[in-house]
Amino acid sequence: MADAPYFANRMLSALSSVFTWATDQGLIPEGHPKPTLKIETYAEHARERYLTPEEFARLGAALRAVEPQNPAPVAVVRVLILTGARLREILHMKWAYVDLDRGIVFLPDSKTGKKPIFLPAAAVAILERQPHLVGNPYVFPGRRPGAPLYSLTNQWATIQENAGLKGVRLHDLRHSFASIGAGQSLGLPVLGRLLGHTEPATTARYAHLADHPLRLAVEAIGGEIDAAMAPQIAPAK
Structure with missing residues (x-):
């Protein structure tokens, strides 16, 4: 092996x-x-993979292509992308935990204990479209009565192939969510809260990504200064 x-x-x-x-x-x-x-x-x-804007576009197209045949798995993937939540947190999510008016899911238990998952408007819209199955408390019900959707292994393999995202895991969607948050200069404490981290050191792995806006800014400023100081070429007569 x-x-x-x-x-x-x-x-x-x-x-x-x-x-x-x-x-x-x-x-x-x-x-x-x-x-x-x-x-x-x-x-x-440590394996950390972050999707680029172009890869997000390909993923969106792949999700739309398979959505008619697999609406529930596609909805799960979309919620994972939009919230940075862990897969089991979404698969095992019950309607009793969901407060759509406030845009929050209150998990009584997770990998790190009690945890709120904050829902952006796009994620709220996805959950509002999910049917309530009588006798099944889960937002994403599985085939067995009263059970949740068990796995996305086969569906994700299809989506991954169609999007050309070889080697990208579902957990990498969580890393991608975090990378965008860090790049937006939200601050590591806020990012850690969104991800449900209990230790600051866990969120610190994304610290280097917080420099991205500063890098763009310094390149823009430095480029303008350098252009102003460069020798001026007289226009051709």
Whole structure:
């Protein structure tokens, strides 16, 4: 599994947990070494991918193309893009959590505990169009009665291919949301609040992106000054 180091590490962790559980249940003798014990994990590097404006345009076209056949999955992807929320937070979102008048989703539990998800007007409009299924409390219901939409794996693969976004994960939509926020000079505390981060250090990974407007500004100013100081070419007679 060397060609899939991240998946290999997750698999190793899962197998280790299985053998720990089996030992606790008495299925494996106490003190018996776990077969995963001396297997080294692969080195992991933070993977952060941000969509460019041109890639957002291609993604929008791909979503419109598949929306008639897959309206619910497309709606989930759109909400992910517009809010920076995590996939499970949207898939497991119940109508009881949603306050469309205030534009907020109050999650009683998430990866970081209780969390509000703030909805822009475009996201509110998407949720307003979702049907309320009798007997199912979820905003995006699945095929099984009373269950949420389970996964977007197949649908995202199709959207990804049609948009020419090879290697882009659904989680990268969250990074893209954060990158735009940082580029708008919103400030890391505000951005961290929107993303539901509990530690400032988690949001700090986007600090370098906050310099983007300053870079554009200094290029504009510097370019004008440099042009004014450059030798002036006399017009041809």
